Amino acid sequence: MIEIRNLSKTFKLSRKRRKEEGASGTDGFVKAVDNVSFQCRPGRVFTLLGPNGAGKTTILRMIATLMKPTSGTIEVDGFDTLQSPREVRAKIGFLTGSTNLYARLTPNEVIKYYADLHGMEPSRFRQRKEELFELLDMNSFADRRIGKLSSGMKQKVSIVRTIIHDPAVVIFDEPTTGLDVITSRSIINLIRRCTSDGRTVIFSTHIMSEVSMLSDDLAILHEGRLLYCDTWRSFREGMVETSLEEEFIRTLKGDKS
Amino acid sequence: MKTIITVFRKELKDSLRDRRTVITMVILPLLMFPVLIGLTSRFVTSYEEQAQEKTLTIGLSEGVGAEGFSAGLEDADNLSVITGLSLDAATEMVIADSLDAYLLFHEEFARQVEELGQGEVTIYSKQTEERAIEAGRIFDLLDEYEVELRELRFTGLGIDPDAYHVISISTENLATGKEQLAEMVGGILPYMFILFCFLGCMYPAIDLAAGEKERGTLETLLTSPVIRTRILIGKFGVVVLTGISSATISLIGLYLGVRYVSAIPAAFIDMIMTILEPGSIVLLLTLLLPLTIFFASLQLTISFFAKSYKEAQSMIGPLYPVIIVPAFLGMMPGMKLTAATALVPILNVSLATKSIIAGQSDPGIMVLVYISLIVYASIGLFFCGKTFGRESAIFR
Numbered sequence: 001m002i003e004i005r006n007l008s009k010t011f012k013l014s015r016k017r018r019k020e021e022g023a024s025g026t027d028g029f030v031k032a033v034d035n036v037s038f039q040c041r042p043g044r045v046f047t048l049l050g051p052n053g054a055g056k057t058t059i060l061r062m063i064a065t066l067m068k069p070t071s072g073t074i075e076v077d078g079f080d081t082l083q084s085p086r087e088v089r090a091k092i093g094f095l096t097g098s099t100n101l102y103a104r105l106t107p108n109e110v111i112k113y114y115a116d117l118h119g120m121e122p123s124r125f126r127q128r129k130e131e132l133f134e135l136l137d138m139n140s141f142a143d144r145r146i147g148k149l150s151s152g153m154k155q156k157v158s159i160v161r162t163i164i165h166d167p168a169v170v171i172f173d174e175p176t177t178g179l180d181v182i183t184s185r186s187i188i189n190l191i192r193r194c195t196s197d198g199r200t201v202i203f204s205t206h207i208m209s210e211v212s213m214l215s216d217d218l219a220i221l222h223e224g225r226l227l228y229c230d231t232w233r234s235f236r237e238g239m240v241e242t243s244l245e246e247e248f249i250r251t252l253k254g255d256k257s
Numbered sequence: 258m259k260t261i262i263t264v265f266r267k268e269l270k271d272s273l274r275d276r277r278t279v280i281t282m283v284i285l286p287l288l289m290f291p292v293l294i295g296l297t298s299r300f301v302t303s304y305e306e307q308a309q310e311k312t313l314t315i316g317l318s319e320g321v322g323a324e325g326f327s328a329g330l331e332d333a334d335n336l337s338v339i340t341g342l343s344l345d346a347a348t349e350m351v352i353a354d355s356l357d358a359y360l361l362f363h364e365e366f367a368r369q370v371e372e373l374g375q376g377e378v379t380i381y382s383k384q385t386e387e388r389a390i391e392a393g394r395i396f397d398l399l400d401e402y403e404v405e406l407r408e409l410r411f412t413g414l415g416i417d418p419d420a421y422h423v424i425s426i427s428t429e430n431l432a433t434g435k436e437q438l439a440e441m442v443g444g445i446l447p448y449m450f451i452l453f454c455f456l457g458c459m460y461p462a463i464d465l466a467a468g469e470k471e472r473g474t475l476e477t478l479l480t481s482p483v484i485r486t487r488i489l490i491g492k493f494g495v496v497v498l499t500g501i502s503s504a505t506i507s508l509i510g511l512y513l514g515v516r517y518v519s520a521i522p523a524a525f526i527d528m529i530m531t532i533l534e535p536g537s538i539v540l541l542l543t544l545l546l547p548l549t550i551f552f553a554s555l556q557l558t559i560s561f562f563a564k565s566y567k568e569a570q571s572m573i574g575p576l577y578p579v580i581i582v583p584a585f586l587g588m589m590p591g592m593k594l595t596a597a598t599a600l601v602p603i604l605n606v607s608l609a610t611k612s613i614i615a616g617q618s619d620p621g622i623m624v625l626v627y628i629s630l631i632v633y634a635s636i637g638l639f640f641c642g643k644t645f646g647r648e649s650a651i652f653r
Binding site: 011012061064065066067068086087089090092094095096100101102103104105109113114116117118119161162 | 260263264267270271274275472473474476477478479480481482483484648649651652
């Protein structure tokens with residue numbers, strides 16, 4: 001469960017950006033997330049949809065305790081991200097599309113490293129690793145250096161790394177960016193599997209097909225503000241346009257007008 | 258502690274599988290001294306041999322003096338003599354390198370010698386550093402001629418030629434082997450150790466900070482339930498270890514160089530071996546450790562701030578002159594370790610290493626060196642921790 005209340009995040013602009021935007025009167029600061037509130041429930045996929053720069057990654061980074069909110073609160077499974085960041089991190093798995101792995105290590109070594117960082121018991125680790133390696137058919141390349149693996153194999157390693165410690169909450173930040181169709185499908189399957197296990201899943205995307213394929217709940221973000229937040233079913237039923245893409249653009253335009 | 262060890266072990270394994278780290282940490286420091294010593298001794302030896310064995314072509318002017326000199330050269334090895342040359346012709350030949358030197362015996366030479374004066378001889382040659390040995394050979398020939406003439410003069414005067422020497426001068430060098438060595442190589446060794454400490458830290462520091470950022474692995478690492486300081490200490494430990502290992506391996510390289518490279522004078526080998534005594538090594542390493550911590554924190558701070566591996570490299574690059582200048586100043590003759598220089602980072606290590614090699618380290622000043630190094634290392638660590646904790650640096 002993730003509970004977000006009145007969340008805002010302000011960044012100080014770099015000197016270069018300040019110069020560029022001097023006339024527009026930003027006072028040297030930009031609001032990346034502006035008073036956002038929503039709730040992600042266990043067993044459901046919560047989708048953050050928005051164009052580039054909407055604030056999706058910033059929200060996910062704040063949930064993962066990588067960034068601190070300027071104001072507002074975030075609770076993950078009852079733990080506040082500012083008060084108990086370690087407890088929060090123990091509960092989450094985090095996967096991004098731009099995430100890479102340690103090319104000079106083997107899948108076995110990488111998975112063991114993350115399991116150790118999560119303080120997993122050796123017996124629990126062995127059991128969970130065997131389970132996941134079997135499930136994703138990874139045993140044939142478990143001892144090969146990651147730098148020599150195909151992108152599909154690497155993605156499997158990333159998936160296992162994300163969920164080896166059995167997290168209650170899984171965060172996916174544009175997880176299929178730059179991946180081919182087959183590899184993207186393995187991520188989609190993982191997201192589905194996570195919800196069927198009763199985990200809370202939040203994922204960000206700007207790919208419409210993924211929204212319709214996975215979402216239980218949907219939030220549309222634009223320039224840091226929440227334009228829509230309800231169930232995917234309600235959104236679909238209330239659509240004025242014929243396609244999701246058109247409806248999404250209409251929502252953004254509505255925000256501008 | 259367990260998480261620090263986990264991070265340390267992983268980072269060490271990862272770094273040791275990086276070819277660039279292995280080259281700068283092991284191969285370069287191990288080979289540098291043997292190659293340097295081998296090439297220098299081979300070059301010097303072969304240059305000396307060539308200069309000694311080269312057939313010198315010397316031209317002589319006309320006259321009795323030149324003839325007398327020429328007569329004594331008949332049995333000389335590697336020597337070709339052209340007699341009766343005019344100054345103009347000889348000058349052209351010297352300039353064209355067909356003559357190594359021209360000896361002009363003054364036309365009054367015979368009379369000057371006969372009247373108990375000094376016969377004048379002028380040498381025309383190209384007086385450059387690389388021809389110093391050849392010039393020495395010509396002076397030796399003239400010296401022999403002078404001895405011959407002096408003996409004739411003394412005998413003619415009824416004086417024992419041995420009575421010429423009124424004072425017999427001999428010298429005893431009371432400087433210890435270590436002191437002589439400090440003078441000779443004491444400047445260059447600290448410079449090399451400092452450089453290896455810096456280079457040894459460089460690639461791991463860039464890879465473990467900017468490299469992780471660029472790969473996106475830092476973001477996932479920071480979402481693990483580990484206190485950031487522990488991650489930093491684990492990474493920091495590896496960078497310091499590679500830096501200090503690099504310097505230690507260079508010591509092994511130095512040992513191998515003097516032990517197994519031929520054509521090094523035995524006295525020189527003995528002197529070098531005195532700095533490889535356990536006591537000197539321990540002192541050296543205790544100096545290099547805080548310096549390496551300072552370098553590691555400096556490079557990690559920059560690397561955590563940089564957006565990419567390339568940017569980190571281009572930001573750390575300009576540090577070279579900053580490191581090299583004080584290390585180089587330590588090589589200057591007359592530069593001593595004082596209370597003031599003990600406070601200048603890098604220069605203090607350079608001078609303290611020199612004094613350790615010479616066996617002349619002042620305990621009071623050394624304490625000052627250690628204190629200043631610890632202070633600099635702490636400041637470096639503080640900024641490193643600050644940068645690692647700043648989200649504006651991590652997500653720049």
